[in-house]
Amino acid sequence: MRKFDFRNIKIRKVTVDELNDKMLLVNLYITQALSLIIGIVWLIFQGRNPISLLKVPTDADFIWWGGGLALLVLIFDLVISRFVPEEASDDGGVNERLFKLRPVWHIAAISLIVAICEEILFRGAIQYSIGPYWTSIVFAAIHVRYLRHWIPTGLVFSISYGLGVVMTHTGTIWTPIAAHFLVDLVMGCIIRFRREDS
Template identity: 80%
Template sequence: MRKFDIRNIKIRKVTVDQLNDKMLLINLYMTQALTLIIGIAWVLFQGRNPLDFFAWPMTSQFALWGGGLALLVLVFDLGISRFVPEEAADDGGVNERIFKIRAVWHIAVISLTVAICEEILFRGAIQYAIGPYWTSIIFAAIHVRYLRHWIPTGLVFAISYGLGWIMIHTGTLWAPILAHFLVDFIMGCIIRFRREEK
């Protein structure tokens, strides 16, 4: 039996095209798990209980704010896509690779996973520490695949700031989770069915 030697591990940069579908999904779910773990650890370090995030709001007002922000983002994004060349909004093909062959239920699972994990870290932990503006800068920087073009980078920053604002306004993490989920799910379905028509 060969002995495991950590020095034999080689790290190299790969593009999305070099990953097969299984590895792409593993990478997606592992990064979301890591995001969730960091978020929960940060919240605990702040002396807060992460389970408090999931207390159901007394009114359904959060749904109006979350759905309203999602609608605004989708209308703006779809509207701007008519005037901006496709290469100016290119994310390196990541979203297309993730969503183009997924079943609708799997798009929903991915969207919900991303929404919960990222909102716990960014709105639940980081925003609590440094506010929505700096959180949005970090959120835009984390979405590194958009940084090659200023339009998607600006859009990600604005969406993040909107998510932070509705959390402050509603007092619940459910509002940004709902908005994040709806944007990702609807855009994922658009990618899925637009590619199916071609």
């Protein structure tokens, strides 16, 4: 039996165009699973109960705050897309590849999974440790595909900061989860149906 040699591992940059649809989805689901696992472990190390973090509030304020933030983000994004050239907000084609041929139920499932996993990590665990401002810097840096252009990087930072503020205001993680879900769902559907008509 041959011994595995770690020195022979070659790492190379892979573009989104080199990934087939299955690998793109596998990559998405693996990164979200890792976000969830890291978030839960971080919460446990903080001495906090992940189950109590996910307790659904009895009042509907979180829905109004989450929906209001999502509406503001969507309006702002649509206004920006009217005046900013597409090249200045390019994410490398990831969102288009992810959503353009996906059925609406799958766009909704992806949006919900991403919202829950990322918000548990960023708003649930990281924000508790370092606050909404620094969490937003980390959140923008993690969304590395946007870092080539300052407009989407600034937008991701601003959205993240808004998510942190509404969570602090309402005291529940369900507010940023609702906002994150709605933004991803609507933007995914816009990409899906815009590309279908052209």
